[in-house]
Amino acid sequence: MIAETQLDKTFAALADPTRRRVVDLLHKRPRRAGELAAAFGMSAPAMSRHLRVLRQTGLVEEDALDDDARVRVYRLRRERFAALRGWLDEVEGYWGDQLAAFKAHAEKTRGKKRT
Amino acid sequence: MIAETQLDKTFAALADPTRRRVVDLLHKRPRRAGELAAAFGMSAPAMSRHLRVLRQTGLVEEDALDDDARVRVYRLRRERFAALRGWLDEVEGYWGDQLAAFKAHAEKTRGKKRT
DNA sequence: CAAGTACTTCACGAAAGGGTTAACCATTGA
DNA sequence: TCAATGGTTAACCCTTTCGTGAAGTACTTG
Numbered sequence A, B: 001m002i003a004e005t006q007l008d009k010t011f012a013a014l015a016d017p018t019r020r021r022v023v024d025l026l027h028k029r030p031r032r033a034g035e036l037a038a039a040f041g042m043s044a045p046a047m048s049r050h051l052r053v054l055r056q057t058g059l060v061e062e063d064a065l066d067d068d069a070r071v072r073v074y075r076l077r078r079e080r081f082a083a084l085r086g087w088l089d090e091v092e093g094y095w096g097d098q099l100a101a102f103k104a105h106a107e108k109t110r111g112k113k114r115t
Numbered sequence C: 001c002a003a004g005t006a007c008t009t010c011a012c013g014a015a016a017g018g019g020t021t022a023a024c025c026a027t028t029g030a
Numbered sequence D: 001t002c003a004a005t006g007g008t009t010a011a012c013c014c015t016t017t018c019g020t021g022a023a024g025t026a027c028t029t030g
Helices: A004-015 A017-028 A033-039 A044-057 A078-093 A098-113 B004-015 B017-028 B033-039 B044-056 B078-093 B098-113
Strands: A060-064 A072-076 B060-064 B072-076
Touching (some): A004 A078, A017 A033, A017 A072, A017 B004, A033 A072, A078 B017, A078 B078, B017 B044, B017 B072
16 A cells, blocks of 8 residues: 555654754755754764664765765755655545545444444 | 744654554544554554644544544544645755756855865 | 864763553443 | 443653764875
């Protein structure tokens, strides 16, 4: 039905406010790891781990800079966001009359639960 | 730019696998609280708290059943999902050439960081 | 090379989140 | 009116996770 595990990781990754703000920043243009740490007044190690989480879920990717191999530049990847949209589409899609659906269901199963 | 706080709560709510599966179930039709607890082989209190989280973020809503006032029926609400989509649209929207954007930026700021 | 830079991994204490049982409130119905 | 039912709140562990400082790796430069 849905690729649960991968999606779970995606949601978990985006659940953290800091990581969400990182995505918002990267959405404008790629940035260096240190740049991001500084942007939040956060220590480099902390940011490094946030970036690892984002990297592991595939929301983000790093390329090397020809200029200086020490530098890590992070940028967004589309795929995971597309997957997120896929889940959302599924939930929003078949949005019939929820309450009516329940009433109908309750009608059918009434006998089992009451009297 | 973006309504951060409310969105944060939405992501946090959906980050939990159990709550995600609850949403998947409710998407088909509304269900009773106890029904959901049973569906996951989980204690009623645990499910009750998950439902509270979903309720507080506005992803879910409860109506009373005329039949029996003890019963709580939960169903999805559209608004929050729409907000989620809004955020996603924004991130996916302006998806120019990310790397080019960074290179251009790096060009402008090069002098400040290196020689 | 040796010193400095960019970033990551390690070890650790603090806080948050989920699950459980026990107690509680409201409603039903004998 | 009193026992049973449906659900929520409270008190308690236990695991995960975030952040910090210290150490480590890799590259650059004098």
